Amino acid sequence: MIIFTLALLTFLTTIALAATIKAIAEKDLVKAVVFSALQSVAYAIIYGVLMAPDILYAYIAVGVGIYPVIVLYAIAKTYRFEGGRK
Amino acid sequence: MEGINYLLATYVYASLIVIVAVAIYGIIAKPNLIKKVIALTILGDTVNTFIILIGYRFVSKPKPPVIPTLHPSPEDIINIVKNGVDPLPQAFVITAIVINLAITAFLVMLVVRIYRAYGTLEMNLIERRKGEEHG
């Protein structure tokens, strides 16, 4: 029984690792925000597997709804591609 | 512990620590300010997940720390005490999520003001323009 929990955790952390490596190495900032939101979804499922429902409700609303919106506001008021204006 | 359980647990802990390392590299080595803000949020969320993983209990049927009825019998309470997951790290993590959110909102306001004052968001260009201003 423990091995099913551990297998699910390895699958989800692999998704999170791939998403964060692509988020840091990406030059288009909007795509970086979308990859960061994908990593937040993987973390929310991890909180569900680890039997923590309070944190799941708090983290879904914050990590997928509020963080990307605030950073997208910042990108809209400045510029979109890294190394853009000189 | 069996060999395969230990191997999978090592992989889970190692991948979380590698995510922390990648986020710290992103804060130090990327010059764009918005990329630094994104990497900071990734770092904070990964540390929260690590804390919850430490508080988990690997019994065969774990339960969340909630007593399921409003009129419990003694067997219900003993069942939760023997199978329930640790509730104290979860309370800490909720506080940490709120504080990280407040700090990120404040940082975004600062980033927009810096762009209005210097015209760019790359750290090396900001240092050069600040040196020309004072020099």
Next chain:
Amino acid sequence: MRWFIALVIALTAVVLVKAVMDGCLGYILTTDVRSIAEFYLRSTYNVFNKTHWAASPEAVNAILWDYRGLDTVYETTVLFIALLGCLVLATKLSSEFMEVGEWLTIIARTGVKLIIMFIAIIALILAFKGYVTPGGGFQGGSAFAIIPLLILAAFSCKYLENLGYRVNKAEALRSLGLLAIAAIAVLPFIFLSAYFLQNQPKPWIPIGIPHVITFIYTGGTILFYNLAELVVVSMEFTAIFIVLTLLRGEEHGGH
């Protein structure tokens, strides 16, 4: 230079993994739990031994508002000061966004109207039943704050202004919620000489809110704390979204 930084971080990560698997942060793959967690799980809704109980079947909310209530008070203070800093930095708000009235297509608008009703119901359920099922004040508040965000995206900011959302109204409601939390926490301490944030009667200070009021099971003071926290958090995020929409970004001062 970048290769040197990457090498140092990689070496630190390898050493950390070895240290964690040898038990520097606690035992790996255990079946026991720490003794303080056992105390919290045993005594949070123990109707047979009411010495240390907190009248709420949910252990996490009892820890947040009764056993370690001072942590939550200081966290609310940090949120308050951060929002104060945000409002100080936003001095030059442009009013040009207020006159632009672009609406999205009618499919998007109808979808947003339907979703808003469901989000309001879910947020209120999470806040009202926070002491019986998983949920609570902060969860309900941050779900309720998605509603003005969706209205800002599908309709324009001028529509939000016509509905009555202003920054100073949101600030006033938030201050009322904070005042409610402070009143329930501090007034028994001043007038009745009880403990700060007291929830249930303790053996040597027998003052507390009853945990059943006719047919409503309140969790002591936890129901009222959750409702006040819903108002505080949702109004705070509404103010941040309106201020971020009106912030002007595109002007270099002096270059």
